[in-house]
Amino acid sequence: MSRFLSEKYISLKPYVPGEQPGDKRYIKLNTNESPYPPSPKAIQIVTQGAAEGLKLYSDPVARKLRKAISSYYGLDESEVVATNGSDEALCFAFMAYLGSGEGIAFPDISYGFYKVLRDFLGVRSEVIPLKEDFTIDVEAFCKTPYHVVIANPNAPTGIPLSLEEVERIVATNPARLVIIDEAYTDFWGKTSIPLIKKYDNLLVVQTFSKSRSLAGARIGFAAGNRELMRDIDRVRDCVNPYNINTLSEMLGVAAIEDTEYFSECVAKTVAERDRTAKRLTDIGFEVLPSAANFLFARHKDIGGKQMYLSLKEEGVLVRHFDVERIKDFARISIGNSEEMNVFMVKTLKILEGVKKK
Amino acid sequence: MSRFLSEKYISLKPYVPGEQPGDKRYIKLNTNESPYPPSPKAIQIVTQGAAEGLKLYSDPVARKLRKAISSYYGLDESEVVATNGSDEALCFAFMAYLGSGEGIAFPDISYGFYKVLRDFLGVRSEVIPLKEDFTIDVEAFCKTPYHVVIANPNAPTGIPLSLEEVERIVATNPARLVIIDEAYTDFWGKTSIPLIKKYDNLLVVQTFSKSRSLAGARIGFAAGNRELMRDIDRVRDCVNPYNINTLSEMLGVAAIEDTEYFSECVAKTVAERDRTAKRLTDIGFEVLPSAANFLFARHKDIGGKQMYLSLKEEGVLVRHFDVERIKDFARISIGNSEEMNVFMVKTLKILEGVKKK
16 A cells, blocks of 8 residues: 555455456356346347447436436436445445444455445444354344335345335335345346335335346435435535446446346346256255356355365366355356356266265 | 535535536537547457456556556656546545544646645645736746645646646745646646656656547556555455446556557647647737647637537537636637637637627
8 A cells, every 4th residue: 555545544454356367268157247248129229329329418318328228127317326336336325324433334255345335435334144054134124223224035045035024124214224235136037126205215226237237337226306316416426427338338238228138137147057966965965045147055065165265176166155144155146057057067077076076 | 505515515616627518519628638539459458358358356556557547657667556537536635644633735827626626625725816918927836845646738828837846846845745737738848747756755647648539548647756656456345345447447557568559649629729829819809829639719708608608609619617717718628620710710700790799
């Protein structure tokens, strides 16, 4: 660091993204991306857009994208703000609502970015442990006086809260804001977005990086009542007024409008997930019940780290988290059938090697 | 705003972007974009990239783009950080270096975003008035104990500081960080970037939105010694780890590598700027000596606001700033020859109308 870095940031631990190896030799099952390309309609539109639209600034409010998203969810345009990935939506929300001493509660095992934002902004927090079975402790989240952020389905467990449980947390204390991070919710087919019409203390965040195959385009959004969205826009206007680039806006609109392609990709991923879960269970893995596009699994014969390292050696990347409660697990993103077949073959080989010793 | 918005943000005035009319009827000379499309090589590369690269996350550090930029400027890769527009580079720098009570000095008439960031982050500042002739007060910037941010050439005046003057401000007090915002510097052909090798308290910010015709792709960067860049990366990793999308990275690399096309576009803009300045002077305008891709001009017979409104009625958008010292001026971005001819015809017509009254 330089001698100018503000003191409060010196001990920060930034977010560590999953490995993105440059050599591309690996089957990548480590960052929950889609194995399918984006909608062909989205790709088509890009060439035209690049030639015509790039010399001018992008639309600061990305209105066409807001319109497409709100129309898809039956919302008003004023109930959506598009962001440069859902991380940016989370960041704007943390900035808007945790700027003056407010606190935030989240599960001990969840998306690592919440802790990073908390530390960066110097915010108070209540870290609520998952229950023994790795489900979210609904009672504890009802009781906390702090604002709440929950990933639903949760990561890296994949376990969802029911919409009734989400509503209970939201309704139980209207003085708190509840942020539901639905990055993986399309693989479950449920969403809390309709509840924003009923509750002014619910903010839902989603991403186009998973179910819409656009991780590289950086598109996310926040949905909430229009006053909340005005806050998010206010932060956005202060921090990065042209946050969405022109091509990503076009890609996002085309992707959300191509509902047929979307359903097809999601269905394939869900089928592959359930098939892989069964195959893993059959060879002795404990697999948490996933509603997402990944599986969180452990095997009594092998630690999570060893599984990660052995698979990497075999050309398959999965993710391991060096965190006490979940160190026996590996998180496996769901690739296409062929990739998952290779993954299973390699996993079996590794397990056999372990048993021989 | 919602009832949750943190108190300190309630009175914020966000940045107001220049008008971006959706109907496209206007000749747009109001936001300093390029009248020329991006490099054809950049456009070509996008179709391929969209099909192959979008389902995976973009490279968190946008290494190829950092490499292309650093190689263009003869820097090491570790001396550059790419950002989602140069606004983001400014925002990250303000966050990194003004987080613990530090102050920032900038000119009273300059890029409006500095004030927005200052207010958002709740930072102390010294606002240093331009001199009578609208040049930057170098002595005052040498004296201030605060960190410094200066746009060079300055906006909306277009007047540059010499590189010697910049160096004087940087060298005079090594305890302060000096940020030079070179959004328009390519139209002048000079840059302070080589000075980062000599001074560890100089951070230079640039954008691809003007001279490289990529406003819609949102590409900017910071250059400075590697310790400064580590700070910027630390903030980036905490706030939005995947800040650059895949297509923008490809576009940026192709654009900076196509030096021939770049030189051609810049030369055309500079020639058009000087031709327009002369024509405006000939009909009685006072035109500040611009080193940028815009002119800042006033005419004794008409106020800046009236000129803006009359031109808008004629289908030409320029920008007016409702700020006491410069309210008689209009800022005219340099379009292509045809656009500037229309602008001159309309301006003459408006002036004749004013004189008749």
